[in-house]
Every structure is written in C-alpha cells, then in structure tokens.
Amino acid sequence: MVDVAIIGATGYGGIELIRLLDTHPLVRLSYLTTETYVGERVCDVYPHLTHIELPLEKLDPTAVARCDFALVAIPAGLSMELVPGFLDAGVRVIDISPDFRLRDPLVYKHWYSLEHTSADLLQQAVFGVPELHREAIKAADLVAAAGCYSTSALLSLAPLIADKLIDTTDIIVDGKTGLSGAGRTSLKLPFHFPEADEDTSAYAVGGHRHVAEMVQELAELAGGDRVTITFTPHLVPMSRGILTTSYVSPRDGIDTAALYDCFAAHYADEPFVHFLPQNTWPHTKWTAGTNHCFLAADIDEPSGRAIIVSAIDNLCKGYAGQMVQCLNLMIDADETTGLSMPAVYP
Amino acid sequence: MVDVAIIGATGYGGIELIRLLDTHPLVRLSYLTTETYVGERVCDVYPHLTHIELPLEKLDPTAVARCDFALVAIPAGLSMELVPGFLDAGVRVIDISPDFRLRDPLVYKHWYSLEHTSADLLQQAVFGVPELHREAIKAADLVAAAGCYSTSALLSLAPLIADKLIDTTDIIVDGKTGLSGAGRTSLKLPFHFPEADEDTSAYAVGGHRHVAEMVQELAELAGGDRVTITFTPHLVPMSRGILTTSYVSPRDGIDTAALYDCFAAHYADEPFVHFLPQNTWPHTKWTAGTNHCFLAADIDEPSGRAIIVSAIDNLCKGYAGQMVQCLNLMIDADETTGLSMPAVYP
C-alpha cells in the first residue's frame, strides 16, 4: 500500500482521481488538499460521493511529506512552486499541470507567459504517456502527465512518426472536446449551459498550448526531422470525451496495409489502446469513465492523405486515468490495476 | 464462484449486467444469449467492450441448466414461457421482465394484455427490491426485479406507508426518465435524436404499467388500507437517470421532523439508499453508473403536502444493479459486492 496525496482534490480532475483511487487495492488516499473547501469533507462538496468522508485540507507541505506520492492537479504556475519541495521531501510526484511537460523553459514561457522557476527539474521530469515512456516512468520521481488533447493526438501520430511513415511537417489535428475539460472552478459564459448546449465552435485557433507538447514529443521520435502541427480544438455539447481527427501525408509507397501494420505492431500489447478494424471508427461514448483509447485509420482516395481518428475520455485517459496508469507503473503494479472497468454505456 | 447465464445479453440492460458482472469477484459469466447477434461475440456488437470476447448464443435451455443463475432480461410475455423450465432444471432466476412481479394474474392480464401461462409461480416469486424484501430474496429461487420507476417510487413511499404517516389514497408520482429506458432494439420516432433532443414531454398519462406494481407493494405495507396512485412519466433529454417527485398527504400531526425520522430510521443501514439533509435535493447525475438512490423530502407550506424526490440510474438501481444486488443476497455475499464504484461525474 502506498500513501497518496491529491493536491487539488475538488476539481473535476481531483474527484476523478478520487473515484479511481477509492477502490484501488494498492493505494491509500491519505491527504487531500483544496483551496475552496477547507474543513469540509469530500462528501460535503460532492454529495454523491456519500461514502468518502475524507477531510479536505489546506495544503501543508509537511503533511504531503508523509506520503509516498503526490498527485498534483492544480493550475499552471502553481505546480512549479510546490513540486520541488515535494521531491526534496522524498515524495514522488505525478503532475497533471503543464509545468513540467516542456523540456525547454523558453518554450514554456512562450506558451504560458510565465518564467519557469524550477527549470532545473525539466530534464528529469518524464512526460507521462506510458505508451511512449513506459520504462522511464517506472523509474521516475517526477512524471508530467500529458494534456488531454496531446494524449489523443500523440497516440494517433507517434507510431507513424516512429516508423517514418509520414511527412513530419504536414500534420493537422482537428480536436473536439466535451466541456468537462473546462473544469469546475471557473464559471465562464462559453460554458454556461444555454450557450454551450446545441452549439459547436472552434476556439484557440492557431494557438492552443497543447501543440507545444505534441511537437516536443513527436520531434523526439522524428529523430531530427522538423515537426510542425496545425491544431484546432472545438467545443461540442457533451460533458466527457475527446475525439481527434488527424490528417497526415504518408511517404511514397505507404499504403493502408502499411498503416495498419504499423498501428497493430505498436499497440498489440497495449492494455488501453485499441486499434480498430477497417471501417470501424471510434466513438467518444465508448470511453466514458475509462482509461481506454480507441483508434482507427485509413487513407483517403484520391488525396492520398491518411486520416487517424482517436477517442478518449478527457478526464480519464486524458487526465486522472493516465495519472493512475503512471502510478501503477511507478509502484511496479499491473498497469491496469484499478482501471479495468468498462465504459458506462449508453 | 457461481455460474451465471444472461438471457437477453445484448440490450442496454444486458450489457449493463455484463459491465457489472465482468469484474464481480464471485461470478463467472458462463452463458450469454441473444436473438439478434447469434454467433458474434460481445466485443463484436459493442466494440467498446473490447476485452469481453464471450460468445453470444441462441438460447438453449440445456446450456442454461448448467448454470447456477439465470438473469433474464427479455420482454414481457417471453419470460413466463422460459422461466419455469429454468427453475425445473434447478437454476435460480432473477427476472427483470414484469412477468412475475404481479401476484394476481388478472392484474397482469389487465396491464399487459396477456394471459399468464405460469400463474402458479406468481406466489413464490419475490418482488426484487432488497430494501423491501431482503430476507425473502435471500431464500428465493425466483426474484422478479422491480421496474425502474417503481424502484424510485417505492423507495420514496414505502417508509411513509409502513409507518402510517400518510394517506394511502392520495399519492401522486411524477416521473422523469432519460431515454436509455427505451432500450436499443426498437427504434421509434420519439427516441430519434432530433425529436427527443431539447424536448420534454409526458407519455402514458394515466396508464403506465409500473403503477400496478407500485400499488401492489404499497398495499402490502398499508395493511389493508386501499392504495391509489396517480403516476405520470415524462421523457427528458438525457440517456440515464430517473427522478421521481412524489406528492403525498401526511396524516394529522405529521411534521417535517416525523418525516425525517421515518426515512432516517428506515434507511440508516441501507448501503444504497441515502436520505439527504434538508434543502439538499437529489440529482440524477449523482447516480450515473451506480446502484445508489438519493432521496430527499420536505413539507410544502401552506398546502401541507409532503414532497419526496428520489434519483436513481434507471439502468443500474432501476435494472441491472438491482439484479446484482439481489444476486449478492441470494449467494450470501456482501450486498455491495461489485457495486461499489462511485458515479462517473460529471
């Protein structure tokens, strides 16, 4: 049993962590922090978590220090202030903020308009997508879990780039997300039900921050080739789920069979990534509440472009589930521990 | 470990049973039947159940006979043809069809327009709401699991009637359901997305079949007093969830405190029924994917009426979860086995 602290336990990501860890056989939820609900219990804030009477406390680093793991679910900028102290106290950290995802502090500053105050940790932080960095995660003290869009896009593109099947400078990712990604703390007009209901729209066109981590991770796989990605996220009227549709240019001679062989080979042993048979395309609904990713691909005639569609649950494989998957690796447990439930469908 | 057959495994209720039983530590899913998908596997019909490769077979009573339990999820009229054979073969049955819920075959005929062909079993069948019939369920060979609306209404009304706090002839139940209750097999216009989306409507006004089982069960508790219920169901645009709002007349001298004491006493030890503190009202979203029921009540000034609001997941506590809860009782397991996951929220 490991003792786990959740730093930022009352947002949607925080309670998704609680949902997954509450019944995890190897984890003891030992310490939950909150900014907003100090002194209340989880079940006070979320009445449906009726049996989870754990107290919510104001962050106290000495209490974190008594834990084996800190799962950090707080905004960009705050995480980099706290994580060094956790590590110094011997606590292993899985951070879902973007603070330790980008290895270059200048890139971080460009996208987040913040000077990085713990840049020395960036080289040791491991980017938290197990399908890309499984061995490094096992040994890591600091895992920077990937963003939701990035996870979906990287799982769609990494095999093709690793196997040099596509042009790395001609990549388009069109993302569609449900609104739980907006979180619970900040109530903004675009997430007001009457505005978002029955609506689809693009946002952050030409400038969503997740593109930086996509590029970093794919560039590493591309072995020196330049990577450029055009990424456009969209809001669609649902709570959970991300679908990314990626458009790429296969290199000469790469046909559908090659595409299939590539995905099949890379994901044959992955417990959470499922490459679908031809003409079956993923649905976000298939992933609701689970850590699974469903992937499909084909080549469009006559443009010759390859299209890869990927579906995940943005709060699970795109957030808390991925953190738990990393945690399982870090404690040498079966990777699927606590993550084996099927989707709540329909 | 018990061997379980699911008769009618590919509807929404069937796959909810599979979702719950797939990880149930005391159950082996041994035999799944289907009318529509004979020869396919579960994962072929529902690609998101990627790891459930169990075959779907045409019903063969001899195969059922090799199981300990048959969970029957097929339409009214079909169930009463099959269940006697299962019982004769020594298989214990939990049936979610209405065929064995009503003890009086004439009442059954009135509501379902069918002559009952196994009326001899009606007296031995136990109505499957554990909160009402726990001990009888444990010993039963045939459990007739309650309907979704009935479960929500009965949990709202049974304590008040058992304790003689209300007028049993003045009961109104206004129900609101998501559309997964419509099932998956029959595609009808009212369930077509463009029709149901952004719409609320009443249906089966003055004549929904579930009223018969509500009356039967409450009359039993009323000890001879006549019970009449006005029940109006409504469709609201969501997939899962039932909310019932019940309006009753407290007897003279019954105030809010008495109401509270009654619910608190009846549900203090119930693992799945949660009576909420005053001014907190249940949300269907709190129950998504779970076997929980959230209940709240208050007395309306100045009409003096008591209002009880109850929320369940129609496919779980209102269907498959209730069946599993009954199964747990029947095998002397902890009642919550396999049912302890919190809601997928939001």
Added chain:
Amino acid sequence: MVDVAIIGATGYGGIELIRLLDTHPLVRLSYLTTETYVGERVCDVYPHLTHIELPLEKLDPTAVARCDFALVAIPAGLSMELVPGFLDAGVRVIDISPDFRLRDPLVYKHWYSLEHTSADLLQQAVFGVPELHREAIKAADLVAAAGCYSTSALLSLAPLIADKLIDTTDIIVDGKTGLSGAGRTSLKLPFHFPEADEDTSAYAVGGHRHVAEMVQELAELAGGDRVTITFTPHLVPMSRGILTTSYVSPRDGIDTAALYDCFAAHYADEPFVHFLPQNTWPHTKWTAGTNHCFLAADIDEPSGRAIIVSAIDNLCKGYAGQMVQCLNLMIDADETTGLSMPAVYP
C-alpha cells in the same frame, strides 16, 4: 408605429424581445439600455444579430420619456424604482419583473424580501396574461407580465377553476424547465454545462416565488374559494421550454367530457393556446421560438384525478412573446402581429 424602449436589452429576455420586435411592422426599437455593455451595439454583444446595429445605452429616464412604451426586463426590486417615473412621463409600461404582479405588497415582501416602494401602483397594474385579462390589458398603462411557470400553470388551471370543475385546495403543479430561464448574467454552478448536462433535479421545493402569482390569479377566478397550490420546479437539460404537469381533483360528476368541453370553450378563439385531442400530449419542442401554448388533459383511472399538461417556450410565451402579445393589445393591433412564425423544429 410606436417607439419602444427596452430596459435591460442584453439578457436572454432582452434579446428575445429584440428578435421579435426587429421585424414587427408596428414597432420602432428606439432605445435599448444595458448595465454591462454601455457604448456597444447589439451586434457587438451578440454577433449573430449581425444586422442590428442599435446602440446600447446607460439608462437615461429622459430618453425613455421620448418613447411610447417601455418594455422592462430587469431584476426584481429595480423595476419598482424606475417604473413610476416612466409612467409619470406618459410612457406605457410592460414589466416582466415580478414587482407589479402581486397586488398585495405584504405578499410581495414575503416572497421577495423587499419592501415595496411603489405599492400605490399595484392596484392599477394589470396581470399580463392576455387569455385572462385581455380587455384590461388593452386599456392599461402598466402591465405586469406573468412569470414563465405561472403562464403555463394558469393556462392549465384557469378554465377549470372559472367553471368550478375542480377542488381549488387540491392542486399540484410539477414544472420542468430548460436552463435559459436562468438568464445570462449570473453564472452559477448549477448552470455550468458539465453540471446541468445529463441531469434532472428539483429546486426551490416548497418555495418557488411563482406560486404566489398563481394563487392570486386563480383565487380571483375562484370567487372566494381558497386556493392552495403545491408547486415543484425542476431543471431538465435543454435550453428552452417549460412543461407543467398539473394534478387536480374534479368535483363530483365531472368527467373527461366535461373537462374537454371546458377547455374547448375557453380556448376556441385563442390564437396561441391549443387544446389537443385526447391522447396527444404536448412537447416543449413544438413551441421553440414561438408564442404558442399546447395543452392536453385527461382523467386518471382509478384515482379520479385530472392531469393537465402544458408546454410553452419559457423565453417566448413565458417572457418576451407574452410582452409583445400584450403590446399588440395595447396598441389595438392584431394580437398575433409579429408572433406568427412556426416553431423551429426539430
């Protein structure tokens, strides 16, 4: 042509007024006020109103004084401060706030926790449901347009009470509303998309303010009989639409035919109220964007209760459409002017 000011033009009710009046042949939109967007144009705040370049101004009573009508769409408490000045300046007023709906200032104080500062106007204000007060509205200088729930409930109950068909002390109204009724200005957690989506819940149980105006109006029709109403509103996951389900006790000898005759007689000539044939029940979707109300009724066997279901668009017949209908009456125009478009369906 009359000159119309909209006081509070940028909420959902305000832009619904703009939508309806923009093409109204007898109205000139002369003056629009805002608290939040002073100096902007309508099309700046709502880009989809691309052709409506009218300026939004900080409220200036002298500018209102130059108009023939003020349509007031601001919160309770503010309206009673402003309306007397408008009237003094010779401007006729249609107010959608509750400030002038209740004739008794003590009742107002009870429900709104505010001392009424213009109580002298309460007797001259006409309650703005044309189906109840058509002639008085025509002559009025101050119309207090009814609330959304009240409109739906009153249209369901008024004929039955006027004709003395039901027990006036035994009335239950169960309401279901879409979330546009929450307005646009105040962003609260229950209206945050991930919270409200896929959810149904009751709120303000035993204490919604609209019950006061329902009682007042029905008591007037009841000719001295006491009226009590139990009213429970619910949120359902859609933007527009209100459905009320009313439960009443018919007096002895009143059967379905009497019920039908009553509604048919009362609404035969009403342009916006449509009493449906037996076994056809209204859908909120039928009313989207229109001023129509669809009504149906039946008697439930064996409880003997009558059930009346009514659907309106909460922002139209429950808000802006009703105001325009009143305006049409006040300028002696055809009551349907500017209100004849069918629903946008589906």
Added chain:
Amino acid sequence: MVDVAIIGATGYGGIELIRLLDTHPLVRLSYLTTETYVGERVCDVYPHLTHIELPLEKLDPTAVARCDFALVAIPAGLSMELVPGFLDAGVRVIDISPDFRLRDPLVYKHWYSLEHTSADLLQQAVFGVPELHREAIKAADLVAAAGCYSTSALLSLAPLIADKLIDTTDIIVDGKTGLSGAGRTSLKLPFHFPEADEDTSAYAVGGHRHVAEMVQELAELAGGDRVTITFTPHLVPMSRGILTTSYVSPRDGIDTAALYDCFAAHYADEPFVHFLPQNTWPHTKWTAGTNHCFLAADIDEPSGRAIIVSAIDNLCKGYAGQMVQCLNLMIDADETTGLSMPAVYP
C-alpha cells in the same frame, strides 16, 4: 404570387420549407406531396404546425403542372425520374436531391451507384449556391441546390480559390453536423438518442458524397488547376447546425491581411454571409433557424496553414433556406424575402 408545390413535404427539410414559405409574402403553398401521410393534413403529422391545415397528397404530376415552382425534397434517384416531367410541363424546379448537382453522369454514378436517367438535363441545371451562381440561378428553370456540407465548405473556400490565394490540391475539410441531417424517415441506430447523446464520432471517412460537388464547383473556379479535397464529416450531439473547419496552404506571400481582404471583398454585399473580425469564431448556435453563414479565418503559425471556420444551419442555409433564397432570385424578389428572422438564441 407564385404557386409552389413541395414534393416530399413531410421530412425535416419539407417542413422547414413549409415554415419558411408559410409566411412568405410572394408565395402560395399550393400543393404538398407525401409518401407516408397521404390524406392527412400538415397539422396532423406535425401538431405544432397547428394552423397549417394544407392537405398532404400522393404525388400527381398534373397537379404539379398547375404550379409555377416545384421544390423537390426527395431522395437521390427518385428526383431524376420526376423532374423532367415537371420541366416539360413548364414548372420551374428547385431540387435539393443530389441528382442534378454533378454535371458529369459518370461522377454521379461513381458516388450514388445509379445510372443517371436524365443526363441531358445536367448541363442546364444550375448549382444552387447563390453566392456562386446568382445570375444563372435567376434565369434557371432547374436549380440543383447544394448539399449542407458543400454549402459550408464552398463558402469557406471559393473566394480563396477564385483569387488564386491557395494551393488547390492541399485542402482538408473537417465537418461537424447535428443529427437533423439524418432526416426523419429512416430510424437508424446511430441516430437513436441513447447512442448519439454525449457522443462524437467520424463517419464516411474518406468517402462522403458531398466531396464530389465541392470538387466540381471549386475546380470551375480554379480555372484548370486540379482540386483535391480530404473531407471528414462528424456527428456531434445537437439537432441543427454544421461547422466546417477548412485547412489550406496559402501561396507564397499570402498573409492574413490578404486572406481578410479576399473574404471581405467577396462577401461585402452578401446578405447572408458574414465574415467575422479577427479572433471571433463562429458558433453554429448563431445560425439556428436562419439562412445566415458566419465565417472566420486566420493563418496558423508556424505551420503557415490558413484555417477557415464556417457555421450554417444545415436545414436552412444548408437546405430549405437556400432553396427559398434561390426561389427569391428566380422570381426577381429581394433575395432575403421571408428569410430575415434572426436566430432563436439561446
């Protein structure tokens, strides 16, 4: 006044035509045909169209011949059988089926697997997007109104290709549609509410029929340059609305300013196409029930790609509204007649 027949009046497109034409000042709805509801009236099939008592009749060509216009809203393959007869009888035709959109009968056969039986009419049919073919539509006897996706994509791309600003062989269109596009007649599982609700998915990947008409129309503007388009449509959980996100490669030296100037110049005088200021991106909700198209564009750094986002109502500008806009042109009326209502928002 012109006499108009609607051939196929009871689908979602048919009743959208009725909604728009019912109050059109220059049109008399003279003849409505149906396959399914012969002998009923519009208000019987759609109770919300309470005042539209027009009879629905089995198609009789001699009755059509008495009209000035036939608006044809029937499936591919049926239209080409009927339209020649209408034209021979002197009736002008606006057809929303794909039968007369593609000028090359072999291309038609490729995509629709049907031999074209009226290929002689293909050269005289005018493709019905007024923004592209305004003058030709005015004079046409046969207008083949464009598909919903095509309209959105063509309005996004035509100006850029006409002005030679982009590479015509590097075009990606990612479309998102509400489910009303699925029609009402065919009830299929993907459109069943519990399946489609809370889900996003791609479909017809690499093979949606609308790509053929996009290519045809853009190739005509491209003046001999080859055009290739990768088009992927997606279902998102809403009733109305299409959003297309187009990705193109600007030619050397083409910057954001050039892009803006191009759209501004092409759409300055268009009553229904609105090019938005930088950093404002269209929402499908802005178009609900209207004939408007909202467009925005920008260049993504550092990929250098241009992104164009366009929103329309699939049943209005993508179907019935476009037909009415064409009709207005054909009768020399103001193009916006009957189409000036703002969106029903929210």
